[in-house]
Amino acid sequence: MHSMNEYSSAIQLRSDRWSALREAAAALTRDPKARETKILNKKIEELFNSLAIIEPYWAFPGMSAFDHLRRQYEHGNYDDLAFAVNRVTRALTTGAYRRRHIPLDRDTVDHEEDDEAMLPPEARALAKPYFEVLIVDNVNEQQERWLKSNVNRMRRSEDSFIYEPVVVNSLEDALIAVLFNHNIQAIVVRPGLTLKSKIDQDILTRYLARAGGRDEIDALQPEFYGPELCRMVAKVRPELDAYLVTERSVEDIAGLDLGICRRVFYNQEDFMELHLNILRGVQARNKSPFFTALVEYSKQPTGVFHAMPISRGKSITRSHWIQDMGAFYGPNIFLAETSATSGGLDSLLEPHGPIKEAQELAARAFGSKQTFFATNGTSTCNKIVVQALIKPGDIVLVDRDCHKSHHYGMVLAGAQVCYLDSYPLNEYSMYGAVPLHEIKRQLLVLKAAGKLDRVRMLLLTNCTFDGLVYNVERVMEECLAIKPDLIFLWDEAWFAFARFSPTYRQRTGMEAANRLREKLRSEPHARMYEAQQSLLKDADEDTILKTRLIPPPNARVRVYTTQSTHKTLTSLRQGSMIHVYDQDFKGEVEQSFHEAYMTHTSTSPNYQIIASLDVGRRQVELEGFEFVQRQVEAAMSMRRAISDHPLLTKYFKVLTAGDMIPEEHRESGVTSYYDTEQGWTDMWDCYEQDEFVLDPTRVTLAVGGTGWDGDTFKTDILMDRYGIQINKTSRNTVLFMTNIGTTRSSVAYLIEVLVEIAKSLDERLDDASRMEKMSFDKRVANLMEHYPPLPDFSRFHDAFKAPDTPEGDIRTAYYLSYDDTNCDYLDLDGSLKDAMEAGETVVSASFIIPYPPGFPILVPGQVISHEILDFMRALDVSEIHGYRPDLGLRVFTKEALDGVSAKQLSNAST
Structure with a gap:
């Protein structure tokens, strides 16, 4: 029997145990031998005991049906048991229970042809969505049946949705239920609930940490159980609706933090009113205003007299030569095409109708104050934010190996760029992330130089392409302790899904901004700040760097995140969002943001992309919790399968947190989220404590043991x-x-x-000659042992750099290269090497980006170091973007650099 630790989600645990029960029950019906019967009986008993912990939290099949199955087993009705378990398992797998009643008796007919998975998309779209309502009340079996029957009596044929009730008795059970059961969309908290659950304590401890932990729960007072439950559920699943039924007066409830509570009912049994509120709450999340408007527009008869021949599909339907395009895409996509802002479709540049409403719903879903849609990717989102907030001369701290759009954004904004170095992972030719120590050190250098007032923004990638995630709240706290009005731009291009998992959510920009603002307002925080200020009164830089700094209570929370919705959630290509949590947005930024948005956003945005963003938001508010759980489970099962397979481990290795995060940045001490002996480590502690964590949905596989480099393995083998x-x-x-x-x-x-x-490699090596084996071993050693060290950012040339501090004027360098007479080309192995060995200072005139690994090792105005030259020479130069193999590396001439320096001196003297 697999333990709970062998699963990373309750969903997969439940699914696998029902499947195992189906197999064991079926085996019993085949008259097994006595010894086998004994083994099967033991297994079935263990499975029933295991499922008995989980099933109370789900509406289907329900505890009465589950207990009936158990009695069938105990009475030896193995055929009936196998039949019923098979139907339950099939219904859980296909989702049939969401559409219709599933009979479990052998003499009943089950309409399998109506299973949701077998229906065409059009039929599935017409079906009423199904969800479950959690009722929390300390009731006995008879009272539970009365509650469920009263709730079910309220359902009407005209309702937009179908739901089933699930009843639990305690506050702890309610928290476990919303973490286990992704079908729950609403919670009814009644006055009779108790505190403690009766289920396995290990499971409670593991899961309740997400809602605040056992200590916080144990400290609750009985009169606050209902309101506190609403607040705690808001921590783990903020998208849900709660309804509090209470016997307390309005005065007692007023002022309490009720979290996700939408309405309070006072000591009444008005089930119809409750029913209507539940439906209304789910409908509020199910709304997709722009998608709905687009669908309605496509149905309208119109005459097209504007600049899009493809609108309404006219240029296609009248064609004799491109009918295949119309057949491939179908009619609706063309019926929904228009360049007009009429027909209720709104304008992306000046939204006032359904686009405005869709963006407001997205802000609610992602926890921002404002959200803006983009139809040309997160590259554009990044440039919008940078241009809106940065003016020429502002200093920006930037992760050097961030996406190229940020580097180009710095050029456009005229920022003074202070590059931050991530820790290198030389063994795997990739960078990690920027340590907080490095960020604080650069801020203190700028402070000592009297330039802190010019420092405007910190820009970091969270999470990185390789899955490294910052401790976002801690980074912002410590940076604000040095610079209380610092603006943060978190590039979350690959992290949009994180909002919908309790574990991941705490490390997102918007969640951290909300939590940080609440913390700054609190009295305990103010006292902690004052105490630390006394201790650090005469502290030196080294002490400050080693201290976990506390920001002042008057620090401003100014956070922006950009997300590629199309990369990790449901959206058409290039659908992205900008989320804003900026206390000074209205007073300081709104106008400049509007101008930057106008600058970079097309006046002819693709309405299909906007509609997909709207629908993608609807999906994650209603089922993001489930989908992210399933995503994590898929990645975890991949990690486990590779790590446990003896043949695969000969040639491959799944990189763990210990491989990708140095020990000093893993305060929890956890090196791997999966261990062959112990199973899964609960990632919650890591995500709560460590400076960096690894996103397990990204599986980095070391393939050097195969003798193929990463690019060859990707292209020639996998693809x-x-x-x-x-x-x-x-x-x-x-x-x-x-x-x-x-x-x-x-x-x-x-x-x-x-x-x-792996098998083909085994066979090839088994048949190989001695020389062939030596050649293979040499290739493996070259990939796994003889690797070039990754170079740090060297420095900006003095012509582009202010004295004393490291920031540089990337814009001047970028545009200086527009004049070909300012540039020359030097060959890596010839003239460039000779010039550097002669002691000459050589400065790059271009962005130089090797791919792989895909980070810029040179930017315009950067001095080329010996380490960078060695790294470039160790790579295949034909794969270096910005490098011309036929000409060499583009660099500035000495005369061009002298001219910039002379101009600087002239400006300084005047």
Whole structure:
């Protein structure tokens, strides 16, 4: 029997145990031998005991049906048991229980052809969505039946949704239920609930930490159980609705933090009013105003007299040559095309109708104060935010290996760029993330130089392409302690899904901003700040760097995140969002943000992308919790399958947190989220404590043991032979990214492919000659042992850099290269090497980005160091973007640099 620690989610645990029960029950019906019968009986008893812990939190099949199955087993009715368990398991797998009643008796007919998975999309779209309502009340079996029957009596044929009630007795059970059961969309908290659950304590301890922990729960007073439950559920699933039924007076309830509570009912049994509120609450999340408006527009008869021949599909339907395009896409996409802002479709540049409403709903879903849609990717979102907030001369601290759009954004804004170095992972030819120590050190250097007033923004990637996630709240706290009005831009291009998992959410920009503002307002925080100020009164820089700094209560919370919705959630390509939590947005930024948005946003945005953003938001508010759980489970099962397979471990290695995060940044001490002996580590402690954590949905696989480099393995092996697509490699690794659409079948196929590759390598080496084996060993050693060290950012040339501090004028360098007479080309192995050995200072005139690994090792105005030259020479230069193999590396001439320096001196003297 698998323990709870062998699963990373309750969903998969439940699914696998029902499947195991189906197999064992079926085996009993085949008249097994006595010894086998004894083994099966033991297994079935363990499965029933295990499922008995989980099933009270789900409406289907329900505890009465579950107990009936158990009695069938105890009475030896094995055929009836096998039949019923098979139906339950099939209904859970197909989702049929969401559409209709599932009979479990052998003499009843089950309409399998109506299973949701077998229906065409059009029929599924017409079906009423199903959800479950959690009722929390300390009741006995008879009272529970009375509650459920009263709730069910309220359902009407005209209701937009179908729901089933789940009843639990205690506050702890309610918290476990919302963490286990993704079907729950609403919670009814009645006055009779108790505090303690009766289920397994290990499970309670593991899961309740997400809602505040056992100590916080144990300290609650009985009169506050209801309000506190609403508040605690808001921590783990803020998208849900709660309804509090109370016997206390309005005065007692007023002023309490009721979290997700939408309405309070005072000592009444008005089930119809409750029913209508539940439906209204779910409908508020189910709304997709722009998508609905677009659907309605597509149905309208219109005459097209504007600049889009494809609108309404006219240029296609009248064509004799492009009918295949119309057949491929279908009519609706063209019926919904228009360049006009009429028909209720609103304007993205000046939204006042359904786009405005859709953006407001997205702000609610993602926890921001304002959200803005973008139809041309997060690259544009990044440039919008930078241009809105940065003016020429402002100093910006930037992660050097962030996405290239940020570097170009600095050029456009005229920022003085202070590059921050991430810690290197030389063994795998990739960078990690920027340590907080490095960020604080640069801020203190700028403060000592009297430039802190010019420092405007800190820009970091969270999470990185390789899955490294910052402790966002801690970074902002300590930076605000040095610079209380610092603005933060978190590039969360790959992290939009994180909002919908309690574990991940705490490390997102918007959640951290909300928590930080609440913390800054509190009295305990003010006292802690004053106490620390007394201790640090005469502290030196080294002490400040080693101290966990506390920001002043008057610090401003100014946070921006950009997200590629299309990368990790449901959206058409290039659908992205900007989320804003800026206390000074209205007073300081709104106008400049509007101008920057106008600058970079098309006047002809794609309405299909906007509609997909609207629908993608609707999806994650209603089922994001479930989908992210399934995504994590798929990635975890992939990690486990590779790590536990003896053949795969000969050639491959799944990189763990210990491989990708140095020990000093892992305060929890956890090195791996999965251990072959102990199973899964609960990631909550890591996510709560560590400076950096690893996003387990990204699986980085070291492939150097195969003798192939990452790019060859990606292209020649995975893509050409097996049709598996990935887009991130390093010198000796490949990255597999799961998403909310990843299935267990996809994971199984990948494992099959890796096993087949490993077997073919085994056979090839077994048949190889001595020389061939030596050649293979040499290739492996070259990839796994002889790797070039990753270079740090060197420095800006003095012509582009202010004295004393490291920031540089990237804009001047960028545009200086526009004049070809200012530039020359030097060959890596010839003239460039000779010039550097002669002691000359050589300065890059371009962005130089090796791919892989895909980070800029040179930016305009940067001095080329010996380490950078060695790194470039160790790579295949034909893969270096910005480098011309036929000409060499583009650098500035000495005359051009002298001219800039002379101009600086002239400006300084005047």
